[in-house]
Amino acid sequence: MSPPVLVRPRPVHRAADLLAAYLPGSFYYSSARGSLLADGVHATVRAHHGTRAHAAAEVLDAAAAAGLVEPVVTGAIGFRPDSETSLVVPAVVRRAGAPTADADAPPASWSTSWSITPKPESAGYADAVRRALALIDDGELRKIVLARCLELTADGPVPVPSLLARLVRADPAAQAFAVDVSAPGDPAPRTLVGASPELLVSRHGGEVVANPLAGSLPRVADEAENRRRIAALLSSEKDRAEHAHVRTQVAEVLGRFCVDLAVPTEPVVIGTPTMWHLSTRITGRVANPADPGSSALALAEALHPTPAVCGVPTARARTAIADLESEDRGYYAGLVGWTDLYGDGEWSVTIRSAEVCGRTVRLFAGAGIVAGSDPSAELAETSAKFRTLLRALGLEGAVA
Numbered sequence: 001m002s003p004p005v006l007v008r009p010r011p012v013h014r015a016a017d018l019l020a021a022y023l024p025g026s027f028y029y030s031s032a033r034g035s036l037l038a039d040g041v042h043a044t045v046r047a048h049h050g051t052r053a054h055a056a057a058e059v060l061d062a063a064a065a066a067g068l069v070e071p072v073v074t075g076a077i078g079f080r081p082d083s084e085t086s087l088v089v090p091a092v093v094r095r096a097g098a099p100t101a102d103a104d105a106p107p108a109s110w111s112t113s114w115s116i117t118p119k120p121e122s123a124g125y126a127d128a129v130r131r132a133l134a135l136i137d138d139g140e141l142r143k144i145v146l147a148r149c150l151e152l153t154a155d156g157p158v159p160v161p162s163l164l165a166r167l168v169r170a171d172p173a174a175q176a177f178a179v180d181v182s183a184p185g186d187p188a189p190r191t192l193v194g195a196s197p198e199l200l201v202s203r204h205g206g207e208v209v210a211n212p213l214a215g216s217l218p219r220v221a222d223e224a225e226n227r228r229r230i231a232a233l234l235s236s237e238k239d240r241a242e243h244a245h246v247r248t249q250v251a252e253v254l255g256r257f258c259v260d261l262a263v264p265t266e267p268v269v270i271g272t273p274t275m276w277h278l279s280t281r282i283t284g285r286v287a288n289p290a291d292p293g294s295s296a297l298a299l300a301e302a303l304h305p306t307p308a309v310c311g312v313p314t315a316r317a318r319t320a321i322a323d324l325e326s327e328d329r330g331y332y333a334g335l336v337g338w339t340d341l342y343g344d345g346e347w348s349v350t351i352r353s354a355e356v357c358g359r360t361v362r363l364f365a366g367a368g369i370v371a372g373s374d375p376s377a378e379l380a381e382t383s384a385k386f387r388t389l390l391r392a393l394g395l396e397g398a399v400a
């Protein structure tokens, strides 16, 4: 049984210092609620889908018994139930407040030439959207999120610390992360890096927040046009339906764990530097905070995959994704974050992300397809979503 929360440690570092101290192999996670930098491996959490929260609680209890102060489990879990997982109890954890926009950002591009390979080509993606729409017409699916991949190769190793710093600087409120996800056989260390706008779930002292997003339009430079887009999103039947699937499922799952669940019936629009999204902030309190089955990781596992990355019904959407997408998603559309000894923690949806390995960067972006979706608009939406990473790589405009 985990000890009760009495006094929580206060951050003793500056957010900018934590970001500057990040090195490949470390775990970094920051959001509007604070920053965390972790190094070394005290223990590894080995468990499969559905048992990770209990395994994490056991490993955390053992770490505390062994004298580790305030142990935390950090890491990432891939999209598929059987996909890769990287969960560890780090040896050293440093915390700080939320990052700010004035953090130092390194220069734009460090590679003089890149090769860019879309997988599939644009026409192939549009075709997959048409096939998904046929499944929706047939009544097999109500929603499916279809993703595509860009494989970039630079003329030298991609410096992950600079990429991470540029992502944080561009959007300090995002859930930014860098996680070592190296696997046997990788030609170089592999890092999952990104700046997700979507909080899957956070739990602090028993207070739970989830912030599902779905229904999107690209952000542009012209503010009048942006105002039109915000109004268009709020009134779009198609986008509201796409969003409602996610809100309903997240609320239903959290309802199994929480009391005082508050689920707004009307979405609002949130902006990232590159996108506008319909957003619903759902709050509640865990009914049984001491139960490891209600930890932040347990809630995250129960929620995953939400219809923001998979579809409705979930099982049919998963098989359709396997049939219609050409590339394995790996860690994309999974979850990334941390959970502590008390069951608190924060997990975000692994989107606006890439896996960096040596000179190669694989990035994914997806779009929710519902009745009424237009293949060319969904293709454009995925291109706009790639801009988060492409901008940070100094490559904005490189992909139509």
Ligand SMILES: C=C(O[C@H]1C=CC=C(C(=O)O)[C@@H]1O)C(=O)O
Residues within 6 Å of the ligand: 145, 147, 198, 213, 214, 215, 216, 277, 307, 308, 309, 351, 352, 364, 365, 366, 367, 368, 385
């Ligand atoms: C699947 C992604 O975004 C999700 C989150 C926000 C809006 C979404 C949408 O409108 O389709 C997606 O559900 C992605 O960025 O790859």
